Amino acid sequence: MSQSLNFSISSSRSPNSIITSQSHSKPYVSTFNFRFPAKLLRKSISASCSGPDSSSSSPVLVSDNGGAAAVASEYNWSSSIEVDAVTEAELKENGFRSTRRTKLICTIGPATCGFEQLEALAVGGMNVARINMCHGTRDWHRMVIERVRRLNEEKGYAVAVMMDTEGSEIHMGDLGGAPSAKAEDGEIWTFSVRALDSPRPERTINVNYDGFAEDVKVGDELLVDGGMVRFEVIEKIGPDVKCQCTDPGLLLPRANLTFWRDGSLVRERNAMLPTISSKDWLDIDFGITENVDFIAISFVKSAEVINHLKSYIKARSRDGDVAVIAKIESIDSLTNLEEIIQASDGVMVARSDLGAQIPLEQVPSAQQRIVQLCRELNKPVIVASQLLESMVEYPTPTRAEVADVSEAVRQRADALMLSSESAMGQFPEKALTVLRSVSLRIERWWREEKL
Numbered sequence: 419m420s421q422s423l424n425f426s427i428s429s430s431r432s433p434n435s436i437i438t439s440q441s442h443s444k445p446y447v448s449t450f451n452f453r454f455p456a457k458l459l460r461k462s463i464s465a466s467c468s469g470p471d472s473s474s475s476s477p478v479l480v481s482d483n484g485g486a487a488a489v490a491s492e493y494n495w496s497s498s499i500e501v502d503a504v505t506e507a508e509l510k511e512n513g514f515r516s517t518r519r520t521k522l523i524c525t526i527g528p529a530t531c532g533f534e535q536l537e538a539l540a541v542g543g544m545n546v547a548r549i550n551m552c553h554g555t556r557d558w559h560r561m562v563i564e565r566v567r568r569l570n571e572e573k574g575y576a577v578a579v580m581m582d583t584e585g586s587e588i589h590m591g592d593l594g595g596a597p598s599a600k601a602e603d604g605e606i607w608t609f610s611v612r613a614l615d616s617p618r619p620e621r622t623i624n625v626n627y628d629g630f631a632e633d634v635k636v637g638d639e640l641l642v643d644g645g646m647v648r649f650e651v652i653e654k655i656g657p658d659v660k661c662q663c664t665d666p667g668l669l670l671p672r673a674n675l676t677f678w679r680d681g682s683l684v685r686e687r688n689a690m691l692p693t694i695s696s697k698d699w700l701d702i703d704f705g706i707t708e709n710v711d712f713i714a715i716s717f718v719k720s721a722e723v724i725n726h727l728k729s730y731i732k733a734r735s736r737d738g739d740v741a742v743i744a745k746i747e748s749i750d751s752l753t754n755l756e757e758i759i760q761a762s763d764g765v766m767v768a769r770s771d772l773g774a775q776i777p778l779e780q781v782p783s784a785q786q787r788i789v790q791l792c793r794e795l796n797k798p799v800i801v802a803s804q805l806l807e808s809m810v811e812y813p814t815p816t817r818a819e820v821a822d823v824s825e826a827v828r829q830r831a832d833a834l835m836l837s838s839e840s841a842m843g844q845f846p847e848k849a850l851t852v853l854r855s856v857s858l859r860i861e862r863w864w865r866e867e868k869l
C-alpha cells in the first residue's frame with residue numbers, strides 16, 4: 419500500500435486549514451488534509467525518509483498520488499516540509515513512520531473553552547475544534563474561535579475550527595440552566611410548545627417544534643436521544659403533551675426528540691422542515707464572517723442543499739474556502755448518500771442522531787457503508803459520537819469503546835470526533851489521549867500487517 423502521511427503543505431492563505439480532496443487511484447487512502455497558513459509553519463523538517471512500505475527511497479511528503487511532489491515543487495520544498503508544533507513533536511518522537519494519519523476533532527463546551535484548556539487539547543493532538551451552534555451564544559462561540567486563533571498564532575499550533583449548525587431536528591429546550599435532569603420510571607413529564615415561565619415548572623420540558631403537539635398521538639413512543647430515555651404519550655392538552663417515562667435516564671439540554679408509532683418512526687410534517695433553518699442561515703453568516711474552516715450541516719437530505727450552500731459561501735466568504743461537511747444522520751441522507759458525498763467536501767457519520775432514526779443495530783453497517791463509499795469517492799469522512807462516552811464520567815474507557823475507536827480507524831475514517839467527552843466531560847484530555855494512542859496503534863498495525 420502506498421504511503422499516507424498527511425502532512426500539511428502550506429499555501430499562503432489564511433486562516434488556518436481546509437480540507438483538500440485528493441484523487442487517489444486506490445480506495446482506502448483518501449485523506450483529511452489540512453493546509454496550514456504559512457505563519458503557522460514554524461518548523462522545517464528534513465524529509466529524507468520514504469514511506470513505511472514503499473520500496474522507493476525518494477522522499478514522500480504527503481499523499482499517495484504524487485500530488486505532494488507537485489505541491490512541493492510549486493513551493494520549492496523538494497527537500498523539506500514545515501509542520502506545526504504537535505506534528506514536530508510526533509516526528510521527533512517516532513519518526514515519519516508513526517506520524518498520525520487520523521485527525522482528531524474535539525467539541526468545545528464548558529469543560530474546554532478556556533485558553534489553557536484549549537491549549538491542553540492542542541498539545542494532546544486536537545486538529546479541529548468543533549463548536550455546535552445548538553448550544554451557547556454567538557458571543558461565546560466567537561470567544562472560542564478567537565482563543566483557537568490566538569493559540570495558533572502565539573504557540574505554533576494549527577487547530578482548525580468547525581462550526582456545526584443546529585438544523586431542523588425536533589429537540590428539547592434547555593433545562594433552565596441545569597446541566598441535566600433525571601427522568602425516573604413511571605414519572606409524568608409535560609413536553610410543551612408554549613413559552614415556559616421562569617422558573618420552569620417541575621418536570622416540564624420545552625419543545626422547539628411548533629407542530630409537535632398536533633403531530634403526536636396518544637400512544638406514541640417519545641424517544642430522547644434515540645432511546646437513552648423513553649416516554650409514552652398519555653394525554654394531549656392544547657400545547658402540552660403529557661408523557662409517562664417508560665425507560666428512565668438522564669435528560670440533557672436540547673436533546674434530540676423523535677416519536678414512533680406502531681414501531682415506525684413518524685415522518686410527517688416534521689420531516690418537511692427545511693435542512694437549513696432561518697437561525698442556521700444567521701449562524702452560517704456568522705461562520706463566514708469569523709472565517710471558520712468547516713461548516714458542518716445537520717440533517718442533510720439531498721445534494722441540492724449542499725450545492726446551494728457552497729454557492730452561498732463562495733459569493734460571501736473572503737476567499738471562498740469554507741469547506742462544507744454533510745452530516746449523515748437521517749434516513750433521507752442514507753437514501754441519497756452517494757450524491758450527498760459527491761456534493762460535499764467531506765461527511766460526518768453522526769451516529770447519535772442516526773441511531774435515533776434507524777434501529778441501533780443498523781448503525782455499525784451504515785457507518786461501514788458511509789466510510790467505504792467516502793474512500794471510493796475520495797472524500798474525507800469523520801466518525802462521530804459516543805466513541806468514549808463513559809469517559810464523560812470515568813477516566814478510563816471501556817474495552818468496547820476502545821474496540822469501537824479501533825474499528826473506525828481500521829475502516830480508514832479520516833477523523834474521529836469527541837462530543838460530550840470533551841464538551842462537558844470530566845476527562846477531556848484523557849479522552850483525547852485515548853483517541854490518539856488507539857489511532858497510532860491501529861495505524862502501526864496496518865503498516866506491520868501491510869493491509
Ligand SMILES: Nc1ncnc2c1ncn2[C@@H]1O[C@H](COP(=O)(O)OP(=O)(O)OP(=O)(O)O)[C@@H](O)[C@H]1O
Nearest residue numbers: 525526527528550552553554670671837838841842
Ligand atoms: N457551547 C456549549 N455550551 C454548553 N454545553 C455544551 C456546549 N457544547 C456542547 N455542550 C454540551 O455537550 C453535549 C455534547 O455536545 P454535542 O454538541 O457534541 O452534542 P449534541 O448536543 O447531542 O448535538 P449534536 O447532535 O449536534 O451533536 C451537549 O449535549 C451539551 O450538554
Ligand SMILES: CC(=O)C(=O)O
Nearest residue numbers: 768769770771802803
Ligand atoms: C454529531 C452529531 O450530530 C450526532 O452524532 O448526531
